[in-house]
Amino acid sequence: MFDLIDMTLVNWSRLQFAMTAMIHWLFIPITIGTTYIIAFAQTIHVKTGDSHWEKIAKFWAKLFGINFAIGVGTGIILGLEFGTNWSNYSWISGDIFGAPLAAEGLMAFFLESTFIAVMFFGWGRLSKKFHLVSIYLVALGATLSSLWILVANAWMNYPVGMMFNPDNARHEMVDFWAVLLSPFAINKFLHTIASCFVISSFFVIAVSGWYLLKKRNILLVKRSIILASVFGLLSSLFVVLTGDGSAYNVAQHQPAKLAAMEGMYDGKEGAGLVAFGILNPGKKIGDDIEDFVVKIEIPKLLSFLGYRKFDAFVPGVNDLVYGNQEQGILSASQKMEKGKMALDALAAYKSAQAEGDFELMEQSMEVFRENYYYMGYGHLYNPEGIMPNIPFIFYSFRIMVMIGFFLIAVAAGFLFFAVKDKLERNKWLLHVGIWSFPLAFLASMAGWIVAEVGRQPWTIQGLLPTMVSTSNINSNAVILTFWMFLALLTLLVIAEVKIMITTIRKGPDNKDNKEGGSHV
Amino acid sequence: MFSALTHLQLQQYWWFLMSVVGSLLVFLLFVQGGQTLINILGKTKEEKNMVINSIGRKWEFTFTTLVMFAAGMFASFPLFYATSFGGAYYAWKIFLVCFVLQSVSFEYRRKKGNLLGERTYEWFLYINGFLGTFLLGAAVATFFTGSDFLRNEYNLTQWQTQLYGIEILFNFTNISLGLAVLFLARTLGAMYIINNVDYAAIRERGRRQIGINAIIFLLFFLFFVGRILTIDGFAYDPETKEVFLEPYKYLHNYLQMPVALILFLVGVVFVLYGIGISWFKKSDQGIWFSGPGTFATVLSLFWILGYNNTSFYPSSFDLQSSLTIENASSSHYTLTAMSYISLLVPVVLTYIFFTWKSIDKKKIDLDDVKEDSGHHVY
Numbered sequence: 001m002f003d004l005i006d007m008t009l010v011n012w013s014r015l016q017f018a019m020t021a022m023i024h025w026l027f028i029p030i031t032i033g034t035t036y037i038i039a040f041a042q043t044i045h046v047k048t049g050d051s052h053w054e055k056i057a058k059f060w061a062k063l064f065g066i067n068f069a070i071g072v073g074t075g076i077i078l079g080l081e082f083g084t085n086w087s088n089y090s091w092i093s094g095d096i097f098g099a100p101l102a103a104e105g106l107m108a109f110f111l112e113s114t115f116i117a118v119m120f121f122g123w124g125r126l127s128k129k130f131h132l133v134s135i136y137l138v139a140l141g142a143t144l145s146s147l148w149i150l151v152a153n154a155w156m157n158y159p160v161g162m163m164f165n166p167d168n169a170r171h172e173m174v175d176f177w178a179v180l181l182s183p184f185a186i187n188k189f190l191h192t193i194a195s196c197f198v199i200s201s202f203f204v205i206a207v208s209g210w211y212l213l214k215k216r217n218i219l220l221v222k223r224s225i226i227l228a229s230v231f232g233l234l235s236s237l238f239v240v241l242t243g244d245g246s247a248y249n250v251a252q253h254q255p256a257k258l259a260a261m262e263g264m265y266d267g268k269e270g271a272g273l274v275a276f277g278i279l280n281p282g283k284k285i286g287d288d289i290e291d292f293v294v295k296i297e298i299p300k301l302l303s304f305l306g307y308r309k310f311d312a313f314v315p316g317v318n319d320l321v322y323g324n325q326e327q328g329i330l331s332a333s334q335k336m337e338k339g340k341m342a343l344d345a346l347a348a349y350k351s352a353q354a355e356g357d358f359e360l361m362e363q364s365m366e367v368f369r370e371n372y373y374y375m376g377y378g379h380l381y382n383p384e385g386i387m388p389n390i391p392f393i394f395y396s397f398r399i400m401v402m403i404g405f406f407l408i409a410v411a412a413g414f415l416f417f418a419v420k421d422k423l424e425r426n427k428w429l430l431h432v433g434i435w436s437f438p439l440a441f442l443a444s445m446a447g448w449i450v451a452e453v454g455r456q457p458w459t460i461q462g463l464l465p466t467m468v469s470t471s472n473i474n475s476n477a478v479i480l481t482f483w484m485f486l487a488l489l490t491l492l493v494i495a496e497v498k499i500m501i502t503t504i505r506k507g508p509d510n511k512d513n514k515e516g517g518s519h520v
Numbered sequence: 521m522f523s524a525l526t527h528l529q530l531q532q533y534w535w536f537l538m539s540v541v542g543s544l545l546v547f548l549l550f551v552q553g554g555q556t557l558i559n560i561l562g563k564t565k566e567e568k569n570m571v572i573n574s575i576g577r578k579w580e581f582t583f584t585t586l587v588m589f590a591a592g593m594f595a596s597f598p599l600f601y602a603t604s605f606g607g608a609y610y611a612w613k614i615f616l617v618c619f620v621l622q623s624v625s626f627e628y629r630r631k632k633g634n635l636l637g638e639r640t641y642e643w644f645l646y647i648n649g650f651l652g653t654f655l656l657g658a659a660v661a662t663f664f665t666g667s668d669f670l671r672n673e674y675n676l677t678q679w680q681t682q683l684y685g686i687e688i689l690f691n692f693t694n695i696s697l698g699l700a701v702l703f704l705a706r707t708l709g710a711m712y713i714i715n716n717v718d719y720a721a722i723r724e725r726g727r728r729q730i731g732i733n734a735i736i737f738l739l740f741f742l743f744f745v746g747r748i749l750t751i752d753g754f755a756y757d758p759e760t761k762e763v764f765l766e767p768y769k770y771l772h773n774y775l776q777m778p779v780a781l782i783l784f785l786v787g788v789v790f791v792l793y794g795i796g797i798s799w800f801k802k803s804d805q806g807i808w809f810s811g812p813g814t815f816a817t818v819l820s821l822f823w824i825l826g827y828n829n830t831s832f833y834p835s836s837f838d839l840q841s842s843l844t845i846e847n848a849s850s851s852h853y854t855l856t857a858m859s860y861i862s863l864l865v866p867v868v869l870t871y872i873f874f875t876w877k878s879i880d881k882k883k884i885d886l887d888d889v890k891e892d893s894g895h896h897v898y
Contacts, residue, residue: 065627065896072580073623076587077616080605083594084613087606088676094598095850102595103861105588110868113580114875120896121577121879134875165851169674172851350673471606472678481613488617492624495635502633 009475010467013085016482018452020077022445023489027071027496029444032146032193033200033231034064035139040227042135046128056220056227057135058123059508060204063500065120070496072113074489085478089459089469096162096173097152100180104148112141146196147189154185157451158253159460164372166349166365171463184249188451191242194235195447198407199440201232205414206437207504209430212423217507222418229415236408243404244305250454251306251314254461256386257454259317260393262302265291267316267324272297273305276398279391285317285384317390321383332383339378342371376463388456396449403443410436522859530855531845532827534596537862539822541589542660546701546818547811548582549656551575553702553709553733555622555649558642561713561725569630569889569897572645574716575709576626576898577879581872583623595858599848600833603677604659607669611659611685618652621645626898630891650702657701659685661694663825664748664770666836671843680837693751696744703737704791704814711798711807718883727798730806734795749774754834756844763831763839773824780823787816 038057045053079101082090090097118126118134126134155161161178162171173179205228208221250258258264263279264271277295303312313327323331330338345368352360380386410432417423423430455461459469522530554575562568594601605612621644628634629641668680668687681687688694707730714726753769756762766772774781790813798806826832826845833843849855882888889897 062896066631069624069627072583073620076583076619076623079587080590080612080616083590083601083605084609084616085606087602090594090606091599091602091675091677094594094601095854098591098595098598098601098850099854099858099861101591102588102858105584105591106861106864106868109584109587110872113584114872117577117580117879118875123895125882125895126878169676173854173857176853176857354673471602471609472676473606473609473684474682477609477684481609484613484617488620491636492620495624495628498633498635499628499631503631506632 005467006475007467009470009473009478012475012478012482013470014466016085016478016485017078017081019482019486020074020081020489021448021452023493024071024074024078025445025448026441026493027067027074028146029196029199029441030067030203031064031071032139032142032196033198033235034060034067034203035135035142036197037200037204037224037227037231038064039132039135039139040231041224042132046132052219052223055508056224059220060224061119062503062508063207066496066499066503068116070492073492077485085471086459086469087471089464092170092464092469093156093460095170096155096159096179099173099176100148100152100155104145108141108144108148110141112138112145115141143193146193150189150192151180151185153451154182154188155179156459157188157455157461158182158184158249159463160184164375166346166368167353169346169350171460183245184253187242187245187249191239191246194238194242195444197235198232198239198411199437199444201228201235201411202407202433202437202440204228205232205411205433206435209433210504211507213427213430215424218424220508222421222423225414225418225423229411229418233408233411233415236404236411239404240408243401247305248308254455255315256317256320257388257393257450258306259315259320260388260390260454261397261450262314263291263390263394264302264314264316265318267314267319267327269303269313270300270311271302271306271314272299273301277394279394281391285321285387317387321386332377332380332386335374335377335386336380336383338371338374339376339380341378342368342375343378345371346375373462376458376460376465379465379468380457385457388454393450393454396446396453400443400446400450403439403446407436407440407443522856525856525859527849527852527855528846530852530859531596531849533859534592534849534855535822535826535832535845537865538589538592538596539819539826540865541585541592542822543815543818545582545585545589546704547708547814548578548585549653549701549705550708550712550807550811551579551582552622552649552653553705553707554713555645555709556702556706557709557713557726557729558645560729561710561722563721563725566886566889567719567722568642570717570719570722570884570886571713572626572629573889573898574713574884578712578876579622579626581876583619586619596850596855597843597845597848598850599671599675599677600843603669603671603843603848604667604833607677607679608659608662608667608685608688609679610683611655611688615652615655615659618648618655622648622652629898649705653702653705654698656698658688658694658698660701661691661697661744662688663832663834664751664753665691665693666754666834666842668837669835669841670838671835671841675847677841693744693747696740696747700737700740700744703733703740706733707737707795708807708810708814711794711810714798715804715807716880716884718885723804727802730795731799734799754831754839754842756829756831756842758829761844761846763834763842763844765839769830770824773828773830774820776828777823780820780827783816783823784820787813787818787820789813791817 038060041053041057115134115137119138122131160182161175162173165172204224208224211217211221262274275296275298278293280290280293283289283291300310302314304310306314315329319329321332323329345364349361349364352364413429417426457465459466558568558571562571625641625644629638669677670680671677710726710729714723749771752765752767755764755766755769791810794806794810797803831842831844835841
């Protein structure tokens with residue numbers, strides 16, 4: 001099916017996608033979450049007639065606009081990159097993967113971009129209620145947009161609602177609702193959208209905290225902090241809840257990712273969760289060296305979180321690579337053998353089809369069906385290659401979790417002192433609030449690394465390896481365009497950040513700068 | 521409802537939908553055309569700001585329609601998406617750069633601390649306006665002239681030149697459509713601006729631009745149409761699915777599909793009428809004739825490409841690798857599921873119509889572009 005694999009092409013294609021995706025993600029959470037904060041502030045304004053709330057909404061809308069523009073620009077790169085850099089994947093899975101993207105365009109992106117124009121240009125020109133509705137429609141559009149994208153992404157992690165069509169040599173959708181409503185998709189959407197709310201809440205907290213330190217726009221930023229800390233606290237608690245759901249799904253369907261997340265080489269019943277640990281850097285798959293230099297483990301918790309039973313068996317790296325007969329786990333080599341049988345059967349089917357040999361076609365199909373589940377393994381050449389980079393995933397997961405809990409505490413602290421009207425007296429908290437914003441991003445990026453790098457070596461879990469998903473082009477083309485986009489996007493990111501900082505420094509309204517410390 | 525349709529009927533329905541989105545996109549390229557006229561229509565800073573604010577309020581419609589076209593083609597004809605984007609690699613990457621540049625330029629141009637300065641963002645808008653429209657036109661022309669790719673038995677495609685799409689520029693038919701789209705966009709851009717901006721000097725300059733650009737557009741468009749109606753087209757046998765070259769295929773398609781022919785003729789008449797009343801009668805309503813005329817003309821071109829047993833993305837390297845709406849499409853199930861989602865299209869068009877109307881209720885004037893106007897300004 002795939003004759004030659006150029007690993008330079010594969011690695012640069014991955015790097016290009018990772019680079020564009022990470023830059024895109026710098027802007028998306030703020031875009032999604034800030035619309036809600038704008039909408040909440042404008043709602044209070046419409047309800048109470050207090051013009052200060054409108055000023056709050058307008059200020060955050062100004063920052064939102066700067067952020068939205070580059071988010072859109074970087075988003076189109078990603079969408080088209082599936083075609084330009086991952087054309088084999090686009091054909092093999094386009095029948096399923098393309099549908100959510102098209103639904104996003106029609107149901108969400110049009111809604112968002114149409115009503116953004118109304119939101120920006122309708123201020124003071126349209127009726128307040130219609131204008132407010134348009135802000136909520138922007139928020140809805142952004143949320144729906146992420147729903148469809150995350151449904152597509154979840155399917156790559158947990159491919160459901162489809163079957164392989166040997167005539168076209170591709171996966172085809174057979175159940176739309178299974179794709180849309182898979183537990184992976186629902187949980188991924190809720191977890192990711194809540195994390196966007198957390199990041200945007202900390203964006204508002206950080207900017208507002210800076211104003212408080214500078215004693216500027218006091219009333220405006222205190223009110224913003226109350227909105228953001230309530231929104232951020234509720235969202236971060238929800239992130240924990242959905243995070244548990246995510247880990248449960250990973251345990252059920254992506255055991256290799258779970259083993260990497262926990263740095264667990266040997267599976268066991270009643271497995272503990274590593275609360276803190278340093279992996280042994282010299283450790284290799286299959287050797288007898290200790291896994292950890294040091295670790296603090298909570299007994300039986302991993303079994304419980306992964307399988308809802310304290311004594312459940314959790315497979316480790318060695319079980320997955322070398323098999324575990326007792327637990328009925330096939331080794332990677334056995335799976336690769338079956339995968340090769342599936343690929344050979346498919347090739348035999350195609351040549352029999354070309355020759356019109358129906359009997360051979362039927363026989364080949366029978367072998368193919370028996371081994372189809374392992375087809376993706378047929379492309380692999382190294383049993384250890386079924387595992388992602390273990391230290392990278394292990395530490396990324398811990399960074400995400402630790403920062404996540406830290407952010408809950410920070411949001412609660414801000415809410416507490418804001419309600420007591422003691423924020424200005426606690427300058428340390430304002431500094432923590434400012435630094436929590438980049439930390440929230442770091443946690444989010446780490447989460448994506450766990451999800452995407454943790455899925456390696458697959459683009460479609462278990463079915464299609466990354467190395468055969470690329471376009472059939474010269475690696476130089478990908479290298480050249482990588483540098484081209486890196487240079488362009490870096491320039492635009494610097495411009496965006498500079499505009500943001502200048503706009504924030506200028507503030508919502510210069511006349512308001514010296515306003516005293518009004519009680520909220 | 522849709523599940524009762526045959527696979528071929530669904531493929532035709534989706535080609536129709538993609539034709540509608542593609543035709544809308546070409547009409548909405550008036551934004552890009554307007555971008556290339558910023559310095560010509562605006563002689564002072566305020567005038568330039570009015571021009572930019574006029575088209576700037578519509579850039580997201582064009583952008584979103586482009587995204588919709590790409591996503592729709594991915595979902596309905598994934599083999600096209602994989603073949604064209606993964607093969608004509610450089611052409612699409614340069615095209616992407618053009619649109620990334622546009623996405624930030626309106627918003628950042630006048631913002632304080634924008635790093636690159638106002639002029640640079642205006643240059644970005646020119647690049648998007650000139651190169652984006654030209655490349656789109658030239659790339660779509662390959663739907664008629666063919667590309668060099670090979671498709672294997674697993675439907676995986678391999679581009680046959682190391683130029684990865686740059687070779688599009690070595691064919692004058694491709695170039696002529698690229699230039700026709702560029703000058704059409706400029707014509708429509710000038711029409712839209714004179715309709716949307718309440719400023720006499722800009723309107724006067726806009727009218728002059730309509731005349732000049734329309735003549736150049738017509739020259740390249742007539743060449744392109746004359747060429748495609750007389751070349752051998754890529755047909756396929758509906759029974760055996762074998763692709764072959766048929767003399768005057770696209771002319772035959774027009775003659776065998778009278779609705780497409782009528783649409784084409786009516787579209788061309790509307791475009792010419794819009795140009796005529798803008799230029800000779802000094803009307804500012806030309807966009808409402810030339811715009812729908814553009815839509816109708818492009819729609820008819822899409823129809824002769826995809827219908828009547830025609831290959832819509834032919835391979836000039838290996839005829840049998842050519843893509844048709846039958847071999848490049850998604851499965852019956854996926855097309856059915858997406859067809860239900862497509863029922864939202866009228867809803868989307870309705871709210872776009874009303875929001876467009878509400879935004880354009882008041883024409884752009886000097887007050888709209890002052891930084892302290894209290895409104896969002898570009």
